[in-house]
Amino acid sequence: MPADQGLRVLQVTGRSVGGAAEHVLLLTRLLAAQGVDVRVALFGEGPLDTALVATGRPVHQLLPGSGGGAAAAWTAGPVGLVAGFVRLVRLLRREPVDIVHTHTSVAGVVGRLAAVVARVPIRIHMVHSVPGAHPGPRWRRAAGRWVERLLAHLTTEYVAGSHAAAALLRDGLPRRAPQGTTIHYSFDPEALARGATAAAEWRAQWHPEGDEVVVGIVGRLEPQKGVLELLPALPPLLAANRQIRLVLVGDGSLRPAVERSLADLGIAYRVLLTGWVERGGAVMPALDVLALPSRWEPFGIVNLEAAAAGVPVVAFAVDGVPEVVADGETGVLVRPGDTAAFADALGLLCADPQRRAALGAAARRRVERQFLPAEMAQAHVRLYRRCRG
Incomplete structure (x- = not known):
């Protein structure tokens, strides 16, 4: 009514x-x-x-x-x-x-x-x-x-x-x-529903072999989002975990700097930049883990979109993020600015499919109760x- x-x-x-x-x-x-x-x-x-x-x-x-x-x-x-x-x-x-x-x-x-x-x-x-x-x-x-x-x-x-x-x-x-x-x-349930339908298509575009664990960073490539600060911590993670595929979904003023950093670090071949996607939440069902390295984040709608899709989150514990991501229950929170610990948390989660499934299921239940x-x-x-x- x-x-x-x-x-x-x-x-x-x-x-x-x-x-x-x-x-x-x-x-x-x-x-x-x-x-x-x-x-x-x-x-x-x-x-x-x-x-x-x-x-x-x-x-x-x-x-x-x-x-x-x-x-x-x-x-x-x-x-x-x-x-x-x-x-x-x-x-x-x-x-x-x-x-x-x-x-x-x-x-x-x-x-x-x-x-x-x-x-x-x-x-x-x-x-x-x-x-x-x-x-x-x-x-x-x-x-x-x-x-x-x-x-x-x-x-x-x-x-x-x-x-x-x-x-x-x-x-x-x-x-x-x-x-x-x-x-x-x-979160937008219509965008997630479209994303669930297109998940297989997204994954086929991102990794033809089909056996990688897809870690996504979804958001604007701007200073707030912390992508440039995280990249130097990723080479050891990617070297030790050949199954990880990193996808950056979004665009912004830092894209040229991100591309240069990926090339300088020698990991450009392991990272895909999709550019702007009209509804970022639509890609969530195609991810295995969402990474949110934001330096500050009053809330982070992407956290909700990931949770609604049953995708666990690794994030820095800044501002309102702990109101969405329950550490150890629906995802993993890391001390702000500790990029090495962030990369370690990603590695542990990518290596444990059962834990990913448990965290993702709990995240979906929490969203359905509270958001x-x-x-x-x-x-x-x-x-x-x-x-x-």
């Missing part, structure tokens, strides 16, 4: 790439199924634009012709961002909504300011990465904290995808600011109703 047919929500986000965009796509589809009049506005073109349009909900491009660069909203420049702001204000006045729900950094700033100008009564911001809480240039971290403290006074409520992200957020906000609600991310898509959508509807009063 529809949850609330009278509720009008505009989700505002950046370019449609990465975990935040996957979340917006899933949430849009689920909210529509709940009877919510949900729309989407994008700051930049991206690879998931077509999938968003396919939901049947209105999708508005605020930076047309941005070319889908890796950080379209950042690189649009002041003129582009002002133009996007004006387009968003006009959109909100032309098609009024009850709630503007923003995602990502630039879209979160511009979206909330536009909502204030357009007199939208409820402004909710989802924190996918806590401003100023993670490595980066000192000036950008300070600016992020300062801007969010100012915007807190214009924000009705915050949403965090993990308890860890919520705690980091509260530490940086003024005392009287909204304290935030944790709504865990979920179901319908429950995530219902939690958002409850939040919207509470904010509306």
Whole structure:
């Protein structure tokens, strides 16, 4: 039964790439199924634009012709961002909504300011990465904290995808600011179903012999994801385990550096770079192990996608990852930054098919108990109703 047919929500986000965009796509589809009049506005073109349009909900491009660069909203420049702001204000006045729900950094700033100008009564911001809480240039971290403290006074409520992200957020906000609600991310069952059907085809592309253990790193090739730091620890692992096939699923600004590192380390022939895959979660059923070497990760949707596919995870125990991966129960957690221990954990898991199966089965059961898509959508509807009063 529809949850609330009278509720009008505009989700505002950046370019449609990465975990935040996957979340917006899933949430849009689920909210529509709940009877919510949900729309989407994008700051930049991206690879998931077509999938968003396919939901049947209105999708508005605020930076047309941005070319889908890796950080379209950042690189649009002041003129582009002002133009996007004006387009968003006009959109909100032309098609009024009850709630503007923003995602990502630039879209979160511009979206909330536009909502204030357009007199939208409820402004909710989802924190996918806590401003100023993670490595980066000192000036950008300070600016992020300062801007969010100012915007807190214009924000009705915050949403965090993990308890860890919520705690980091509260530490940086003024005392009287909204304290935030944790709504865990979920996974896309449709993408996983397609992936299960195509698993044999994926594996045939990756390793013609068919007897390797496939370890996947799924995500953007960007500094946050820690791939460059992990690569030097892999030659001993690959030399001692001839059955391992490493697949890097994704693309990004570090791809040339990753390719150079693989060549310098002499392991390029053991590693496949697939490039961008439209729905990264779809490859999970084709993997035997997911590796997540992220330096910071507020949650890591790929962890859920792997668990739902029955694939165990080896990850650094950073931020919200332990909320998804239970060490020794659904995967293996490693002390952050210890790449040698990370490689050792991969080796042990790849050599033990029974343990992989047990961890994967436990991961699937845990996801089915705690991270179901319908429950995530219902939690958002409850939040919207509470904010509306």
